[in-house]
Amino acid sequence: MEKNGKGRTYRLISAIYKLCREGEWRVKFTKLRKDVGVIDPERKIIYIDPWKEETLSTFMHECMHVIFGNRKEREVIRLENMLMENISRTQAQRLMLAMAEMMVKIKTKSS
């Protein structure tokens, strides 16, 4: 299971779902000068440029930056590629929906 990355893919995607469900981070599409995606940790916003690259791939990449704050760019790219190779159709659909929900979610936390 570990050899083809399916187990690791499952765990990473679960971590991304958790991040989506927590409702603290939002997603915004925007034109970015250089990057395809970027995170703003202070405002908790993931910016994605949908005119470049593959949006789901970028979304997962930026989520991993949020989840593993200290991980090197090269390692995040490696994980992103692994996810894109192993993600199932159902997982991809669910993640796209979760990403869309992060664009419209209104913060209700009062604390």
Ligand SMILES: [Zn+2]
């Ligand atoms: Zn990155």
